[in-house]
Amino acid sequence: METIVKRAAALDVHKAQVTACVRVPGRGRERAQEVAEFPTTVRGLLVLRDWLQAHAVTQVAMEATGVYWKPVWAILEDGFDCLLVNARHVKQVPGRKTDVSDAAWLCQLLEAGLLRRSFVPPKPIRALRNLTRYRKAQIGERQREANRLHKILEDSGIKLDCVATDILGVSGRLMLDALVAGTTDPALLAELAKGRLRKKIPALKEALEGRFDRQHALIVSAILAHLDFLDDQIQLLSDEIEAQLHPFQAAVELLCTIPGVKQRTAEVIVAEIGTDMSRFPSDRHLASWAGQCPGNDQSAGKRRSGKTRHGSKWLDTALTEAALAATRSNDVYLAAQYQRLRPRRGHGRAIGAVKHSILTSCWHMLTTGELYNDPGGDYYNRRDPERTTRRLITQLERLGHHVTLEAAA
Numbered sequence: 001m002e003t004i005v006k007r008a009a010a011l012d013v014h015k016a017q018v019t020a021c022v023r024v025p026g027r028g029r030e031r032a033q034e035v036a037e038f039p040t041t042v043r044g045l046l047v048l049r050d051w052l053q054a055h056a057v058t059q060v061a062m063e064a065t066g067v068y069w070k071p072v073w074a075i076l077e078d079g080f081d082c083l084l085v086n087a088r089h090v091k092q093v094p095g096r097k098t099d100v101s102d103a104a105w106l107c108q109l110l111e112a113g114l115l116r117r118s119f120v121p122p123k124p125i126r127a128l129r130n131l132t133r134y135r136k137a138q139i140g141e142r143q144r145e146a147n148r149l150h151k152i153l154e155d156s157g158i159k160l161d162c163v164a165t166d167i168l169g170v171s172g173r174l175m176l177d178a179l180v181a182g183t184t185d186p187a188l189l190a191e192l193a194k195g196r197l198r199k200k201i202p203a204l205k206e207a208l209e210g211r212f213d214r215q216h217a218l219i220v221s222a223i224l225a226h227l228d229f230l231d232d233q234i235q236l237l238s239d240e241i242e243a244q245l246h247p248f249q250a251a252v253e254l255l256c257t258i259p260g261v262k263q264r265t266a267e268v269i270v271a272e273i274g275t276d277m278s279r280f281p282s283d284r285h286l287a288s289w290a291g292q293c294p295g296n297d298q299s300a301g302k303r304r305s306g307k308t309r310h311g312s313k314w315l316d317t318a319l320t321e322a323a324l325a326a327t328r329s330n331d332v333y334l335a336a337q338y339q340r341l342r343p344r345r346g347h348g349r350a351i352g353a354v355k356h357s358i359l360t361s362c363w364h365m366l367t368t369g370e371l372y373n374d375p376g377g378d379y380y381n382r383r384d385p386e387r388t389t390r391r392l393i394t395q396l397e398r399l400g401h402h403v404t405l406e407a408a409a
Contacts, residue, residue: 003031004113009052009080010106011062012099013069016040020048021103022055023111033107035100040068045075052080061110063087064118073120083110083117090115119289121274128244132271133314135237142230149176149223157210163203168227171197179212180221241267251275254365257372258358259334260326268318275366283363290315292356308352316355323354331377334358340380 012019018038026032034055038048052060060076061083062069069084076082090106109115121129146168150161158179164172174192183189190204197204245252248270255266273286280286287293291311326334334354341350361372381388393403 002113003111005059005111007055007057007059008107008111009055009057009060010103010110011060011072012103012106013062013065013072014040014099015068018045018048018072019099019103020051021100021107022052022057023107024055024057031111033104035103037099040071042071042075045072048072049075049079052076059083059110061085061106061115063090063106082120083115084120085115086118119279122276124244124247125271125274128241128248128267129271129314131237131241131244132268135234135241136268136314136317138230138234138237142227142234145223145226145230149220149227152216152219152223156212156216158212159207159210160204163200163207164197170194173224175208176220176224180217180224182217184212245270248275251366254369254371255362258322258326258361258365259329259332259372259374260322260324261358262322262325265318265322268314269362272312272315272318273362277363277367280363283360286363287356287359290319290359292316292319292352292359319355319358320351322358323351326354326358327351333375333377333379336377336380 007022007024009020009022012021016039018040019035020038021033021035023031023033036051038044038051058081060080062072062085064084064086073082073084085106090109106115120126149167153160153167160167160172160175166172167176171192171194174194175189178189178192186205186208189208190201193201193204245267251270252263252266255261255269256263261269273280273290277286280289284293288309289311291309294308323334323338326332327338329335334357337357338350338354341353345353364370365372376382389405393405396403
């Protein structure tokens, strides 16, 4: 194979050690290869960095092995051109599997220019990504804890959630605190209702009559304490995210102009894809990286599968929430796109198309700096009015009507 990278290094990264292989010019046209092992402690990684610098290495490749590559990347990224590669793209020759052979094979692929680097955002975006992902995990944990509260109330026979829309609102929280404190009289509990919920006091008296005993009080008390803790943590993380987002506030405000994209969703999108769209040559490359476009698997003239690839689950969740919100909006293009595709393709694929449209808009907006320009909910009708007319006539004829068209004045 032709040598593209003259001084290349590859790392086989594990939890406790790194196997490094360096290939540099040798005698004549030969290549000199050297292999060494280093611990993954900070001191060991600093020795690895000095060892690579001593060999005048210009590019370093490593596989994306769980989270073990992150401390190695953090030490080396400032001094070398680092490449993070997908392990599926660099499969080893069968029957020759060792740490040394893995590192040597990866190094040979690197020097031949056959490796495709994965997207690794810069340090500020990585720090922001850690915060948004952890906040999302805490929000999920809060939802699970709220579900546990519903279950324990069902076990006690308390039907508060059948009357109050939010049992963790002001009125619901007062009633739950009173239950934990030992008040079980339905009339006294119902009188704690505030605002519009006071109109439902008779229903509350009936719903709050149950078998709430000491065991239920202990569990509900623990759940409420955990919910308070999670609320404080989520607010703390949100404040820190807001501070970290200060340099990217313009991008967040830009993305918030997309229907369905609110502040938290925009924060997650910025944290997952960054603001520098030059990393992705086109909107199609971004959609492919994020796993928001159909797969491409064709052989012998037949398309075998259109299943999408796996992308960032955090970005996928944010796009799904934004797409569902957009479909409930009035007179917007994304809602019209969903309504157009759902009867033929089903809910899942229609939502997938809306997610793709949102991500495509993000790429163009972050590239050009322009605000979102909504084509409108009547986009498809304006684009092909004759098709819309035929569709409506067909629907009326199926209902047994005879349709005669007359041009408007």
